[in-house]
């Protein structure tokens with residue numbers, strides 16, 4: 001069976017690597033540089049080994065392309081393109097629309113279309129299917145299903161095989177074929193009664209994280225005001241064997257999912273007349289952590305950051321990945337610069353960002369740790385500046401949340 005996977009980023013390439021063991025996979029991406037690199041067997045995604053890609057390429061079971069001709073004779077298409085927010089922080093389905101256009105205009109025989117991109121309930125039924133039909137020149141009846149992706153980049157204990165996968169087809173035939181596809185490389189498939197339930201479950205999973213992160217971030221501020229250690233308090237609460245799940249404070253939330261997906265849920269809720277005040281508030285609390293941290297650092301440094309050199313340590317949105325999308329470091333740096341600080345950043349995993357290179361981990365007046373990668377030692381961080389503020393809870397001797 002030939003499988004086309006549209007989008008070869010975190011989600012699409014991860015699926016390609018697993019599917020390549022069983023199917024002929026064509027990875028379609030409109031980024032020429034990514035396509036060239038992938039065809040040389042070089043992976044740009046943590047968790048996808050280049051050696052695995054090379055072995056599928058050698059066996060003739062994987063190739064990347066940006067030519068629509070290469071997906072015309074496929075049996076199954078997976079959509080794995082970005083679903084960001086617009087500048088007004090509303091759901092942006094333009095990438096989904098482009099993927100639907102690629103499918104509609106180029107696939108002339110009936111296939112199963114599975115959406116793995118995260119979006120609001122109703123996207124498969126009311127947006128993807130009609131869009132593909134609109135772009136199609138012939139009257140082909142494709143099958144449609146949703147299976148939201150749960151990949152956690154950089155994580156080794158849970159992967160495609162051992163993470164239960166939700167799915168639902170628009171028709172029983174679509175459900176059966178979707179199960180057949182994923183059951184090759186996923187141990188546990190969970191079918192739900194409608195695509196809307198699967199879409200909503202994915203959004204709720206990430207909203208649960210966003211809200212709990214906001215709660216612990218607010219609690220960090222309360223604990224500081226009361227002169228109590230947040231970390232000791234969380235560890236104490238975590239001794240309760242039921243009804244509590246430990247989240248830890250941070251400079252905010254980053255990545256493509258947690259800062260974005262809850263806004264998809266809030267938008268569709270409000271469109272349907274249901275309030276989403278809790279979700280909206282959680283987003284604000286997380287966004288405001290950057291300013292709270294800069295306020296704390298300023299207060300500890302004679303009330304002024306003007307002209308002081310500040311090194312931001314770790315700009316990736318989480319440890320051990322190079323992903324800087326929606327990183328909290330961005331807002332922290334903005335607030336620091338607004339107050340006249342001379343800011344540089346250090347991140348051995350990211351290397352370069354916004355056209356700037358990672359600075360040495362030394363020589364600053366102030367260092368603020370946003371993300372601590374395993375490759376960076378606590379000792380080196382402590383030696384980087386006379387004043388260190390740690391937002392991660394991993395640099396024991398530093399000041400922090």
Ligand SMILES: NC(=O)c1ccc[n+]([C@@H]2O[C@H](COP(=O)([O-])OP(=O)(O)OC[C@H]3O[C@@H](n4cnc5c(N)ncnc54)[C@H](O)[C@@H]3O)[C@@H](O)[C@H]2O)c1
Nearest residue numbers: 007008009010011029030031080081083098099117118149
């Ligand atoms: N990254 C994660 O951890 C994660 C986890 C679960 C779900 N998701 C969801 O999966 C979807 C994809 O996210 P991602 O992290 O893989 O994004 P990504 O940015 O890493 O990759 C998307 C890829 O799609 C390509 N692309 C964009 N438009 C295209 C088009 N019209 N045709 C072909 N290729 C196109 C881009 O060049 C890019 O390589 C999003 O909806 C996201 O919310 C992501």
